[in-house]
Amino acid sequence: xxxxxxxxxxxxxxxxALRAIxxxxxxxxxxxxxxxxxxxxILFVGNDMSLGIETKINGExxxxxxxxxxxxLFSETVRKLPDSEVVFTASDVSLNIKCENVNYDxxxxxxxxxxxxxxxxxxxxxxxSQLTLKDMIRQTVFxxxxxxxxxxxxxxxxxxxxGKKLRLVSLDGHRISLRNVELNEEYGDVKVIVPGKTLxxxxxxxxxxxxxxxxxxxxDNHILFEMKDTLVLSRLIxxxxxxxxxxxxxxxxxxxxxxxxxxxxxxxxATVLIKENDKKPLVFDLKNDExxxxxxxxxxxxxxxxxxxxxxxxxxxxxxxxxxxDALKAVDDDEIDIYFMxxxxxxxxxxxxxSYMYLILPVNFNAD
Amino acid sequence: xxxxxxxxxxxxxxxxALRAIxxxxxxxxxxxxxxxxxxxxILFVGNDMSLGIETKINGExxxxxxxxxxxxLFSETVRKLPDSEVVFTASDVSLNIKCENVNYDxxxxxxxxxxxxxxxxxxxxxxxSQLTLKDMIRQTVFxxxxxxxxxxxxxxxxxxxxGKKLRLVSLDGHRISLRNVELNEEYGDVKVIVPGKTLxxxxxxxxxxxxxxxxxxxxDNHILFEMKDTLVLSRLIxxxxxxxxxxxxxxxxxxxxxxxxxxxxxxxxATVLIKENDKKPLVFDLKNDExxxxxxxxxxxxxxxxxxxxxxxxxxxxxxxxxxxDALKAVDDDEIDIYFMxxxxxxxxxxxxxSYMYLILPVNFNAD
Numbered sequence: 001x002x003x004x005x006x007x008x009x010x011x012x013x014x015x016x017a018l019r020a021i022x023x024x025x026x027x028x029x030x031x032x033x034x035x036x037x038x039x040x041x042i043l044f045v046g047n048d049m050s051l052g053i054e055t056k057i058n059g060e061x062x063x064x065x066x067x068x069x070x071x072x073l074f075s076e077t078v079r080k081l082p083d084s085e086v087v088f089t090a091s092d093v094s095l096n097i098k099c100e101n102v103n104y105d106x107x108x109x110x111x112x113x114x115x116x117x118x119x120x121x122x123x124x125x126x127x128x129s130q131l132t133l134k135d136m137i138r139q140t141v142f143x144x145x146x147x148x149x150x151x152x153x154x155x156x157x158x159x160x161x162x163g164k165k166l167r168l169v170s171l172d173g174h175r176i177s178l179r180n181v182e183l184n185e186e187y188g189d190v191k192v193i194v195p196g197k198t199l200x201x202x203x204x205x206x207x208x209x210x211x212x213x214x215x216x217x218x219x220d221n222h223i224l225f226e227m228k229d230t231l232v233l234s235r236l237i238x239x240x241x242x243x244x245x246x247x248x249x250x251x252x253x254x255x256x257x258x259x260x261x262x263x264x265x266x267x268x269x270a271t272v273l274i275k276e277n278d279k280k281p282l283v284f285d286l287k288n289d290e291x292x293x294x295x296x297x298x299x300x301x302x303x304x305x306x307x308x309x310x311x312x313x314x315x316x317x318x319x320x321x322x323x324x325x326d327a328l329k330a331v332d333d334d335e336i337d338i339y340f341m342x343x344x345x346x347x348x349x350x351x352x353x354x355s356y357m358y359l360i361l362p363v364n365f366n367a368d
Numbered sequence: 369x370x371x372x373x374x375x376x377x378x379x380x381x382x383x384x385a386l387r388a389i390x391x392x393x394x395x396x397x398x399x400x401x402x403x404x405x406x407x408x409x410i411l412f413v414g415n416d417m418s419l420g421i422e423t424k425i426n427g428e429x430x431x432x433x434x435x436x437x438x439x440x441l442f443s444e445t446v447r448k449l450p451d452s453e454v455v456f457t458a459s460d461v462s463l464n465i466k467c468e469n470v471n472y473d474x475x476x477x478x479x480x481x482x483x484x485x486x487x488x489x490x491x492x493x494x495x496x497s498q499l500t501l502k503d504m505i506r507q508t509v510f511x512x513x514x515x516x517x518x519x520x521x522x523x524x525x526x527x528x529x530x531g532k533k534l535r536l537v538s539l540d541g542h543r544i545s546l547r548n549v550e551l552n553e554e555y556g557d558v559k560v561i562v563p564g565k566t567l568x569x570x571x572x573x574x575x576x577x578x579x580x581x582x583x584x585x586x587x588d589n590h591i592l593f594e595m596k597d598t599l600v601l602s603r604l605i606x607x608x609x610x611x612x613x614x615x616x617x618x619x620x621x622x623x624x625x626x627x628x629x630x631x632x633x634x635x636x637x638a639t640v641l642i643k644e645n646d647k648k649p650l651v652f653d654l655k656n657d658e659x660x661x662x663x664x665x666x667x668x669x670x671x672x673x674x675x676x677x678x679x680x681x682x683x684x685x686x687x688x689x690x691x692x693x694d695a696l697k698a699v700d701d702d703e704i705d706i707y708f709m710x711x712x713x714x715x716x717x718x719x720x721x722x723s724y725m726y727l728i729l730p731v732n733f734n735a736d
Contacts (some may be wrong), residue, residue, distance in 0.1 A: 077668075080636060080640055101672050102637060103669075103670070103672065103675065104640075104641075104671075105669040106668035107667075107668060125462060269445075272448055299441055302472055303470075304469050304471065305469045
């Protein structure tokens, strides 16, 4: 096999395919990238058996073929090359990389050893903007549950399409994050659970351009995200997702309109007094046109007052500051509304159109 | 005690004093900063018993006094405050920090518990530009030896003044780094060994401005660096430094003139094939107007050719690539000269005026 490509194209391709290389694996072959040149396409493939990524790079194919190479070694080698044209010449066991006066010879393996990406039927699909999907992932993925076998479903996000509506939902037992978007067309109904890891990697690959499209294909066990030069293919998580609609109430006793930055900065300040993993309730005392935020830990006391617009009853309620801060950071609006029911029910941060909705369960606090 | 200062002044002061706070200590008091307000000065002090830093910050003293506070907690608290005026009010056991609508109360201790900085006689001294000293430290400190009790002297740098000449030297048994500078005036002769840790921290405090001066005071056991608002005081390392002049020869058989960037990039590329801590010789084959750099490891083979200007004999010699790269990175010149004697003798990278000089011992290699 022999191919020629520009260093910049190489780097882009390697960076994308690397996202499917597991950080730790006992199967040596999964530490590798597959590079394949045929039918006029140069493809870089990474595959951790659950997530597979294939990306096309620009270049010239002198001789078709394929090989498998240690991903880390290959990526580091390529990264340090001069900014110029790179010639790859592969024999059975060795790859020569030539760029200007630089020559590397590194060991390779047969592409036969590499696990193929599953082929999925491209029937059910939806099309949307890469920017929109990127935003939706960012705004929900933080509240998926930790990876414990008992709660496998929580480690993924619900992707639900009904008519023209796409909804992404994540939850971890203490909070629910929800994003709705209207698609341009009506597609078939879909309800699948996508692994959080897939979404985290996909997030880094999606472009930030509204005009760039991604086609999402759904099969029984897989989801495929198809972008211009790149495919991201992932297993789905099996099971029935939680019935989140039952957990959300539209009623409230208190509604607060507040500057997002002010409250986020305030919570951030308070957490200075919390040692990592230490759970301390952050108390919100809503009275008239003011919210008083207090925290008390062995490291000191914190107190800040912020002006608000309030409708409804006064309420004193406490939250895990991290959960509140995560939700506030996810919201792009400068001014937000927070709805409270009572000290036992979750507060809800949402916009009027309910394009986003964050439920956070309160925690107990001792009113000294 | 009560003081008022601007957040920005606070941050600057805290950042400087923090440099003397040890990362790990069994003495809890050393995790603290001392804050002292009297005689119109607000001082922040850090002290790890070997290195002490005292810095003055702008502010208004309402009531004189002093206290000791956990450095990490204080610095994080102050960092998150709104960009505004901050009022500190200390009682015996607690410090109230007030800034706009924010209130912190954090525990403090009596300043009596804090170790005083030693008072040193300000007799022997030298004055120089902070920028020059900063450069000299950067260009030598990387080759001090690791901290092993047996080689205590190697963990420091030689500061030597003779007439108008200041020389900084560091060595670690495999290499020597040397910087010479001409001072503006003649000072008394000095020869002391300054701990590498002190120089690393001082480097971060020194300004990058040629006009800013630093006065260096030398006493029997201490060195004091006095800048505009900051004092850095350090113990010296006891002992006689190595007689480096005996290790340096002016003779050479081969002189090479080379583009620094090209050779540095080349070595950087080669090291991709070396796993951390694995010692592999990087072979330099100097023939006619070319240097061929080769490396062979279990991860592959590397080969690059670079054009050079050469005087004298051809030579094939090998080095630890890290040591070569460290020296090249330290040099500011775009074009450099490297002098070789034979395959057993160190190569020397130096400019004509010998303002810098880097000796690196070669390593064995098997000529296959």
